[in-house]
Amino acid sequence: MDSLKLIWHKITHWEYWPFWLIYYPMAPVWLYYSIKARSLFFFNAANPGMKNGGMAMISKMDIYNMIPAQFIPKTLYIKKDEAPELALERILDMDISFPFIAKPDIGMKAFGVEKIHNKDEFQKYVHWSPSDFLVQELIPYQKEVGIFYVRKSGEAHGKITGVVSKEFLTITGDGESTMVELIKKNPRSHLQLKVLEQKFGDQLRKVLDEGEEFILVPYGSHTRGAKFVDISHSINDDLVQTIDGICSQIKGFHYGRLDVLYNTYEELCAGKNFSIIEINGAGGEATHIYDPKHSLLWAWREVARHWGMLCEISVLNNQKGHSYLSFRDGRAMLKQNGALQAQLKFQ
Numbered sequence: 001m002d003s004l005k006l007i008w009h010k011i012t013h014w015e016y017w018p019f020w021l022i023y024y025p026m027a028p029v030w031l032y033y034s035i036k037a038r039s040l041f042f043f044n045a046a047n048p049g050m051k052n053g054g055m056a057m058i059s060k061m062d063i064y065n066m067i068p069a070q071f072i073p074k075t076l077y078i079k080k081d082e083a084p085e086l087a088l089e090r091i092l093d094m095d096i097s098f099p100f101i102a103k104p105d106i107g108m109k110a111f112g113v114e115k116i117h118n119k120d121e122f123q124k125y126v127h128w129s130p131s132d133f134l135v136q137e138l139i140p141y142q143k144e145v146g147i148f149y150v151r152k153s154g155e156a157h158g159k160i161t162g163v164v165s166k167e168f169l170t171i172t173g174d175g176e177s178t179m180v181e182l183i184k185k186n187p188r189s190h191l192q193l194k195v196l197e198q199k200f201g202d203q204l205r206k207v208l209d210e211g212e213e214f215i216l217v218p219y220g221s222h223t224r225g226a227k228f229v230d231i232s233h234s235i236n237d238d239l240v241q242t243i244d245g246i247c248s249q250i251k252g253f254h255y256g257r258l259d260v261l262y263n264t265y266e267e268l269c270a271g272k273n274f275s276i277i278e279i280n281g282a283g284g285e286a287t288h289i290y291d292p293k294h295s296l297l298w299a300w301r302e303v304a305r306h307w308g309m310l311c312e313i314s315v316l317n318n319q320k321g322h323s324y325l326s327f328r329d330g331r332a333m334l335k336q337n338g339a340l341q342a343q344l345k346f347q
Contacts (some may be wrong), residue, residue, distance in 0.1 A: 002184065009187040011024065014296045015222070016191070022296070029304050033311040037318070041330035045317040046310055049252020052325065053314075054281010056337040059105050060134055063279050066250050071276050073136040079104065080133070084126045091135050101136045104344060105128065108337075110221030110344075111344035130343050139275045144168070144220035145231070145268070146287045147239075148257045149247050150309050153316040158244050160235050161306065164288035166220030167227040168257075173208025180204040189216060192225040208344040220259065222290055230291035236290035238269040245271070250279075254313050257284035282310060 009014040034040045044053040049066060051058040074096050075322070078087045102125050103113040112129070116122050121337070125133075144166040151158025169189055171182040183189040183196060183204070196216055197204060203259045208214055217224045247253055262274035276324035286306045318324060325333070 002190070006187060006191060010191070013292065014068070014299075015228075015292060022299070023303075026300060027211060029307060033307055037311050037315050037324070039324035040327060041325035042314040042332075043310060044325040045314040046255045046324040047253050047281040048317060048322045049065050049250065050281045052282070052333055054253075054256055054279075055283040055333070056108075057106060057333050057340070058281070060103070060107070060291070061105055062280070063281075064134075066253065067276060067279065070247070071246055071274075072141055073101075073275055073277065075137075076135045078133050078135055080126075080129060080131055082126075084123045087126065087135075088122055091329075096217075098133060099138050101138060102129075103134055103136070105132045105134050106340060107225045107344060108341055110219045111223075111341070113219055113221070115218060124253075125126045136277075139261045139271065139277065141263050141275065142168075143263070143265075144259065144261050144277075146228075146257050146259050147243055148219070148284070148286050148288075148306070149243055149255070150313070151244070151247065152313055153254060153320060158247060160240050160243060161309070162230070162232045162286045162288040162302070163235055163239075164291070165229040165231045167223030167229060168215050168220065169217040169227075170213055170215050171208070173210055173212040173214070175210035176207065178205050178207055179214065184217070185243045188225055188227060194219070195224075213253050222287065227292070228287055228290040230288040230294065232288055234265065236269060242269060242271040246276070253279070253281070254312055254317070256281040257287065 003256040014022065034042060035128055043055050050063065056062075061075070064072055067205065074094060075089055076094055076096065078090075099115050099117045101113065102112070102116050102122070107113070112133070113123055114121075116125060116135075125217050146164040146166065149158055150161050168187045169192060171179060171186075171189060173182065177185075179200070180193070180197075183193055189196075220226045222228055243258065247258075256275055257278075257280045259278035259280070260268065260274050260276050262268040264273070267273040286302055289302050294302075314324070
């Protein structure tokens with residue numbers, strides 16, 4: 001019965017639909033902009049500073065190297081074939097201590113992102129990882145937003161087109177129910193039960209005290225259970241000035257989403273106590289569309305609006321000499337990206 005309820009919940013809440021089901025109906029919109037730009041893979045010119053315009057198959061380390069160091073966590077690149085002992089020595093020498101975050105250098109949707117608490121967990125991650133990966137210091141802030149930024153070529157200042165608040169997957173104790181019982185009370189967490197059982201094991205039999213909060217997944221990833229809440233109404237001049245001031249320092253970046261951990265929204269707007277943990281270029285979704293209050297039609301309009309801006313920026317940059325991807329290279333990129341996603345998801 002529970003499985004049927006979950007299936008029905010996924011059917012009736014489009015935010016859980018597979019990517020292809022949400023985006024394939026919008027193929028005519030992409031085709032329209034492709035004809036307008038005279039290239040199916042026009043996005044490559046949107047962000048000249050990023051490989052493939054930041055659509056896919058780009059090294060996260062390359063992006064971090066573009067961002068002023070004061071705005072990102074301490075980050076170390078680890079080769080897949082590096083001995084775990086030597087890698088850990090380099091990590092500690094960089095003053096990155098346990099616990100820290102490990103994630104694939106080329107990844108997506110938070111697949112392979114893990115919090116590493118000790119040497120044994122690190123060795124397991126090294127053996128698991130199918131490719132080179134990054135280690136980052138753990139940022140202490142417990143709130144995350146995704147901020148979508150757009151700046152046309154030649155314009156001095158950009159704008160923010162959407163902000164999403166990401167609520168980590170969390171349960172709250174009632175003094176009676178076990179953790180697994182609490183998880184099953186909410187479809188959002190229940191859908192993650194299999195993965196959570198693998199992660200926590202017998203710990204899920206524990207009874208939390210009344211009012212005690214437990215973060216099941218400390219990452220703002222929709223595919224891993226985070227709830228996305230559209231807070232675009234909270235955009236203000238201070239936030240725009242802060243984000244624009246950062247993005248204007250990133251050479252060749254005009255379009256994409258910044259994922260940011262922060263302490264308070266007021267401090268973030270003022271440019272204090274925050275850290276950029278990801279920048280997604282042309283492939284970055286305007287993730288505020290996934291707020292459960294939004295209809296699929298509303299989401300489609302918002303995606304079309306952003307694709308229009310992506311096309312305009314790409315055309316302007318192309319006129320200044322920045323090339324589009326060839327059909328052959330674009331198809332190869334998509335094939336590689338699909339293979340990587342499958343590899344990361346099922347490791």
